[in-house]
Amino acid sequence: MRYLHTMVRVKDLDASLDFYVNKLGMIETRRFERPEGRYTLVFVAAPETPDAEVELTYNWDTEDYDGGRNFGHLAFEVDDIYAACQKLMDGGVTINRPPRDGHMAFVRSPDNISVELLQKGKALAPAEPWSSMPNTGAW
Numbered sequence: 001m002r003y004l005h006t007m008v009r010v011k012d013l014d015a016s017l018d019f020y021v022n023k024l025g026m027i028e029t030r031r032f033e034r035p036e037g038r039y040t041l042v043f044v045a046a047p048e049t050p051d052a053e054v055e056l057t058y059n060w061d062t063e064d065y066d067g068g069r070n071f072g073h074l075a076f077e078v079d080d081i082y083a084a085c086q087k088l089m090d091g092g093v094t095i096n097r098p099p100r101d102g103h104m105a106f107v108r109s110p111d112n113i114s115v116e117l118l119q120k121g122k123a124l125a126p127a128e129p130w131s132s133m134p135n136t137g138a139w
């Protein structure tokens, strides 16, 4: 069995592609227009893992998507968590959990999808709650 993708519904496809591609650094791998179903599918992936995709589903007719509590987050490994967060901040993205420990950070997509960034080479053990860490002023 192979993991293929996670599908998230998005309200604004351009805003979502700006976040996932321009700000987060993913690449668009495939796109399907389905006029008969009045929706568009755009698959995006991290360059190093092109087979593990996020399927952005854009329904052409306005729909409200509540924040399904059962969904947690999309997680990505980054080479430099501070540089990744700085690039996102420069693009106007709020860092919900700053990478004070150099290990883990959380940001949100335009549809409030939680995105976890993990520093490459750090243990994947759960980090300490960042609020308990001394704020060195870095973040």
Ligand SMILES: C[C@@H](O)C(=O)SC[C@H](NC(=O)CC[C@H](N)C(=O)O)C(=O)NCC(=O)O
Residues within 6 Å of the ligand: 007, 009, 037, 039, 041, 055, 057, 059
């Ligand atoms: C391409 C393959 O990976 C799919 O997931 S297509 C699944 C299909 N998607 C849609 O019909 C998109 C539009 C629909 N209005 C929606 O919002 O899902 C589908 O069966 N979706 C139902 C679902 O629960 O995912």
Ligand code: NI
Residues within 6 Å of the ligand: 005, 007, 055
């Ligand atoms: Ni799918």
